Amino acid sequence: MVSPRAVVVGPPGSGKSTVGPLLAAALGVAFRDSDDDIVARAGRSIADIFADDGEPAFRALEEEAVATALAEHDGVLSLGGGAPLTPGTRARLAEHTVVFLNVGLAAGVQRTGLSSARPLLAGVNPRATFKKLLDERVPVYREVATVEVVTDERTPAEIVADLAARLAPAEAKE
Ligand SMILES: Nc1ncnc2c1ncn2[C@@H]1O[C@H](COP(=O)(O)OP(=O)(O)OP(=O)(O)O)[C@@H](O)[C@H]1O
Ligand SMILES: O=C(O)C1=C[C@@H](O)[C@@H](O)[C@H](O)C1
Ligand SMILES: [Mg+2]
Numbered sequence: 001m002v003s004p005r006a007v008v009v010g011p012p013g014s015g016k017s018t019v020g021p022l023l024a025a026a027l028g029v030a031f032r033d034s035d036d037d038i039v040a041r042a043g044r045s046i047a048d049i050f051a052d053d054g055e056p057a058f059r060a061l062e063e064e065a066v067a068t069a070l071a072e073h074d075g076v077l078s079l080g081g082g083a084p085l086t087p088g089t090r091a092r093l094a095e096h097t098v099v100f101l102n103v104g105l106a107a108g109v110q111r112t113g114l115s116s117a118r119p120l121l122a123g124v125n126p127r128a129t130f131k132k133l134l135d136e137r138v139p140v141y142r143e144v145a146t147v148e149v150v151t152d153e154r155t156p157a158e159i160v161a162d163l164a165a166r167l168a169p170a171e172a173k174e
Contacts, residue, residue, distance in 0.1 A: 002074040003096060005029050006167055009141050010101035010151075011133060012081045012121060013111035019101060019156050019163075020078035026164040029075035034083060037065045046080075055120075063088050070096065082120070084144050085137070093144040099163060100145035102138070105131055107152045 005027055008016045017033055024031035035046060038061050042049055049058050063086045069077050070092055083089050103111070109130050112121055121129055142148065147166055151159055 002072065004070065004073050004075060004077040005097070006076050006147075006163075007070070007093060007096050007098045008076060008078040008101060009084050009093075009098055009144060010081065011103055011108055011130075011137060011141075013108045014081075014101035014103040015111075015151050015156060015159065016078040016081070016101060019151070019159050020076050022156055022160045023099075023163055024076035026160050027076065027167070030073070031076050031078070032069055032073045033078045034062065034066050034069055035078075035080045037069060038062060038080070041065065050120075059086055062086065067092060082137075084140050090140070090144055097147070097167065098145045099167075100141040100148040101151050101159070102141070102148055104152050105134060108134070 008020045021031040
């Protein structure tokens with residue numbers, strides 16, 4: 001049975017889709033993103049799935065996509081920002097090496113501010129929405145994570161170098 005070398009979780013804008021491929025390259029493994037799998041399977045954007053079918057329908061598609069990727073993929077797997085909120089996904093993650101990319105409020109708002117592709121942050125006050133999201137989710141990310149890394153004021157390359165060293169097998173560090 002295969003298992004991802006690392007599963008990457010964290011809030012929107014934490015860098016899952018940016019750091020994930022770089023981490024995969026540093027480890028010499030393939031990269032996969034559960035959001036991309038959902039879009040490919042549904043043939044629609046995530047914003048369209050939320051708008052047409054609602055968040056519960058999206059979360060059901062997401063749980064299935066994540067379960068499939070966890071069973072098939074042996075590289076780095078980045079999850080959608082809300083994936084660990086689903087209890088079945090949390091239970092599956094207990095078996096895996098899970099990296100939590102943490103980002104604070106200011107950097108998170110700045111990094112997500114220019115994109116309209118995130119339906120959960122599309123309201124009138126993205127800062128308040130992002131703060132609520134962090135308050136609710138940080139404990140959930142910490143529950144599933146085996147490694148946590150702060151991403152504020154660090155480049156993706158610096159984060160990857162830190163992670164690659166921390167994820168190296170014990171014998172490779174000696
Ligand atoms: N360490 C970093 N420093 C500066 N900018 C960053 C960093 N990591 C990511 N970014 C930028 O922040 C934006 C969001 O990053 P990314 O799309 O990788 O986040 P994500 O965690 O995949 O978000 P989502 O959950 O919405 O998919 C991008 O424009 C990216 O270039
Ligand atoms: O944080 C979230 O709940 C989400 C993050 C994105 O990766 C997408 O999975 C979707 O926009 C929902
Ligand atoms: Mg992403």
